[in-house]
Amino acid sequence: MNLTNxxxxxxxxxxxxxxxxFLTMLGIIIGVASVIAMLAIGEGSKRSITEEMSSMGxxxxxxxxxxxxRGGVNLGASSSMALKYSDVTAIRNxxxxxxxxxxxxxxxxxVIYGNKNTQTSIYGVSEEYLDIRKLKIATGRIFNETETRSxxxxxxxxxxxxxNLFGEGVDPVGTTIRIKNLPFEVIGVLEDKGxxxxxxxxxxxxxxxxxxxxxxLAAIDYINGIYCSAVSEEKSAAAIEEVTEVLRxxxxxxxxxxxxxxxxxxSELIESVSTVTNIMTYLLGAIAGISLLVGGIGIMNIMFxxxxxxxxxxxxxxxxxxxxxxxxxQFLVESMLLSLTGGIFGIIFGYLIAQVAGTLMNSTxxxxxxxxxxxxxxxxxxxxxxxxxxxxKASNLKPIDAxxxx
Amino acid sequence: MNxxxxxxxxxxxxxHVGEVTVHALRGIDLRIEEGEFVAIMGVSGSGKSTMLxxxxxxxKPTQGKYKLDGVDVNTLSKDATARLRNKxxxxxxxxxxxxxxxxxxxxxxxxxxxxxxxxxxERKEKAVRALEAVGLAGRMNHMPNQLSGGQQxxxxxxxxxxxxxxxxxxxxxxxxxxxxxxxxxMELFQSLNDKGRTIVYVTHEPDIARFATRNVIFRDGKxxxxxxxxxxxxxxxxxxxxxxxxxxxxxx
Numbered sequence: 001m002n003l004t005n006x007x008x009x010x011x012x013x014x015x016x017x018x019x020x021x022f023l024t025m026l027g028i029i030i031g032v033a034s035v036i037a038m039l040a041i042g043e044g045s046k047r048s049i050t051e052e053m054s055s056m057g058x059x060x061x062x063x064x065x066x067x068x069x070r071g072g073v074n075l076g077a078s079s080s081m082a083l084k085y086s087d088v089t090a091i092r093n094x095x096x097x098x099x100x101x102x103x104x105x106x107x108x109x110x111v112i113y114g115n116k117n118t119q120t121s122i123y124g125v126s127e128e129y130l131d132i133r134k135l136k137i138a139t140g141r142i143f144n145e146t147e148t149r150s151x152x153x154x155x156x157x158x159x160x161x162x163x164n165l166f167g168e169g170v171d172p173v174g175t176t177i178r179i180k181n182l183p184f185e186v187i188g189v190l191e192d193k194g195x196x197x198x199x200x201x202x203x204x205x206x207x208x209x210x211x212x213x214x215x216x217l218a219a220i221d222y223i224n225g226i227y228c229s230a231v232s233e234e235k236s237a238a239a240i241e242e243v244t245e246v247l248r249x250x251x252x253x254x255x256x257x258x259x260x261x262x263x264x265x266x267s268e269l270i271e272s273v274s275t276v277t278n279i280m281t282y283l284l285g286a287i288a289g290i291s292l293l294v295g296g297i298g299i300m301n302i303m304f305x306x307x308x309x310x311x312x313x314x315x316x317x318x319x320x321x322x323x324x325x326x327x328x329x330q331f332l333v334e335s336m337l338l339s340l341t342g343g344i345f346g347i348i349f350g351y352l353i354a355q356v357a358g359t360l361m362n363s364t365x366x367x368x369x370x371x372x373x374x375x376x377x378x379x380x381x382x383x384x385x386x387x388x389x390x391x392x393k394a395s396n397l398k399p400i401d402a403x404x405x406x
Numbered sequence: 407m408n409x410x411x412x413x414x415x416x417x418x419x420x421x422h423v424g425e426v427t428v429h430a431l432r433g434i435d436l437r438i439e440e441g442e443f444v445a446i447m448g449v450s451g452s453g454k455s456t457m458l459x460x461x462x463x464x465x466k467p468t469q470g471k472y473k474l475d476g477v478d479v480n481t482l483s484k485d486a487t488a489r490l491r492n493k494x495x496x497x498x499x500x501x502x503x504x505x506x507x508x509x510x511x512x513x514x515x516x517x518x519x520x521x522x523x524x525x526x527x528e529r530k531e532k533a534v535r536a537l538e539a540v541g542l543a544g545r546m547n548h549m550p551n552q553l554s555g556g557q558q559x560x561x562x563x564x565x566x567x568x569x570x571x572x573x574x575x576x577x578x579x580x581x582x583x584x585x586x587x588x589x590x591x592m593e594l595f596q597s598l599n600d601k602g603r604t605i606v607y608v609t610h611e612p613d614i615a616r617f618a619t620r621n622v623i624f625r626d627g628k629x630x631x632x633x634x635x636x637x638x639x640x641x642x643x644x645x646x647x648x649x650x651x652x653x654x655x656x657x658x
Contacts, residue, residue, distance in 0.1 A: 001519050001520060001522075002522075005519055012507075012508070016507055312503060313505060315503075316499075316503045316505070316516075317516070317520075318464075318488065318491075319462065319464060319491060319497050320491065320492060320497065320516060320517040320520065320565070320569075321488050321489065321491045321492020321493070321517055321520040321521065321569075322488060322520050323484070323485045323488040323489070323520070324484060324485070324488075325485075326520060398464075398465075399464045400459050400464045400465050403464075403499070403503070
């Protein structure tokens with residue numbers, strides 16, 4: 001019996017019990033649809049997080065002081081005074097894979113304008129910081145070298161700070177605000193950047209020359225970190241190596257000594273976030289997979305019914321020359337037809353569910369080719385696996401018993 | 407001398423039902439030649455159905471020799487037995503055993519599906535010819551439930567003919583039919599036999615057995631006696647003696 005005829009027989013057998021075939025398929029349809037939809041939602045959120053993270057900066061490389069331990073007491077990263085401005089200069093001069101570098105000096109404090117005040121972060125940086133973090137100026141200008149050198153009390157505000165101090169839609173350029181009781185002239189406003197992938201407001205900040213923040217606000221002589229841009233995404237690994245080398249040299253570390261700083265690239269950060277979203281995706285997929293399994297059991301159940309109900313037909317087919325394997329194939333094709341048809345409809349439904357869910361939850365969903373291939377492959381396996389046992393039972397029937405079956 | 411289609415020597419069949427062993431056949435010797443028309447008779451439990459199953463290669467004997475058209479059936483594998491059934495045997499059942507919701511033509515084609523050498527065009531031609539031979543040329547695309555019992559059995563007979571078998575086995579072929587239709591079926595069998603078909607059928611009705619050329623009577627798992635029918639009945643003539651019924655009943 002060739003494949004075409006097997007298919008014709010199977011299609012006819014299924015059409016004889018349309019409702020039953022449909023209900024059986026429904027189990028697979030729901031299973032596949034939920035797998036597809038879950039994977040699409042998971043993949044979508046992974047992509048949007050990744051996208052937001054890459055908007056943090058262009059080929060960003062971050063250098064932080066390493067955790068310092070003295071006699072078992074962890075003093076925390078921020079207490080480390082390992083990084084100096086001279087490190088930034090060294091990186092700018094010596095690291096070929098780095099296009100720009102900016103120191104950061106962090107301070108927190110109360111900011112006052114008129115009768116309004118707010119608590120925010122103040123970042124002391126150099127001019128390059130804007131390019132490195134992909135920040136844009138909405139109005140006003142960035143501070144210049146003279147202002148940096150003279151520790152001028154000038155600053156640029158994030159949108160949230162503007163909203164909090166001045167109210168929405170007000171241009172604060174030219175006014176003077178007080179940061180930790182020191183008067184600062186507002187010389188610019190940064191463009192809206194929105195929330196970060198981790199739900200942090202990226203507009204709730206003030207930037208000022210690093211010298212000003214270092215001396216006047218934080219009163220320290222070290223810096224908290226260095227932000228750099230690598231030449232390209234592909235070169236970021238090489239850039240990390242280079243920066244490490246440069247810093248080890250300037251820090252005069254001996255071969256045995258550990259780094260007193262940490263270098264992280266954006267891609268590493270994205271990777272660690274992706275790991276989390278991947279776990280979530282797999283978990284969702286696994287739960288949906290269980291319903292697919294239940295659908296498979298449904299197929300097995302209905303195939304058993306079909307075999308029992310057609311025992312006499314099996315007997316007849318055997319008596320006119322059907323071999324055991326012919327009967328086996330006949331029922332296998334039938335169960336695979338059920339599961340694969342269910343799979344195709346499931347993929348279509350899964351796609352629709354993903355679209356609707358994406359719109360309702362206002363998030364992106366993304367159906368990968370892999371998830372479709374996976375769903376289809378799983379359907380194939382289910383058809384064979386759950387069809388095998390009933391088909392085997394049919395093919396092992398003795399023709400005389402099958403013919404006599406009432 | 408004609409070809410020997412069936413040659414059976416000292417054939418025995420035991421069934422194990424729990425602890426008890428049932429001796430269904432206790433040493434059968436039988437030989438059927440090409441062109442014979444044999445009726446196997448016997449009361450229920452006499453072993454005639456077991457005999458038919460073994461003749462049809464659906465069951466294997468416990469002991470003894472069975473040669474079908476020169477092939478020693480006992481030595482064949484399961485698949486080879488299936489192939490043998492496909493090539494050399496045609497079955498007709500009491501309950502017709504047609505596939506429901508499948509046209510007469512497709513039902514007749516069925517055995518050819520299991521014969522890989524037959525193309526789909528050839529398959530259809532052969533099925534059409536078989537249906538014509540049983541007088542159902544006009545009913546090819548009817549479903550079994552649109553056919554009368556007699557017509558259904560004719561489809562079944564066409565199905566048994568389609569592979570051009572050396573032997574047709576019929577298990578109570580008239581058991582589900584009324585007298586007139588029974589005779590019509592026997593008429594068909596007789597005309598096939600006249601064209602040289604070897605036919606073996608099981609029946610418990612003596613007047614149906616009288617259409618055969620030879621009767622083999624089973625009793626307690628043994629052949630009690632064999633009769634060569636001297637006064638053979640011819641169904642065509644018997645039918646003439648029956649009162650004419652409304653035979654247009656099933657004409658649509």
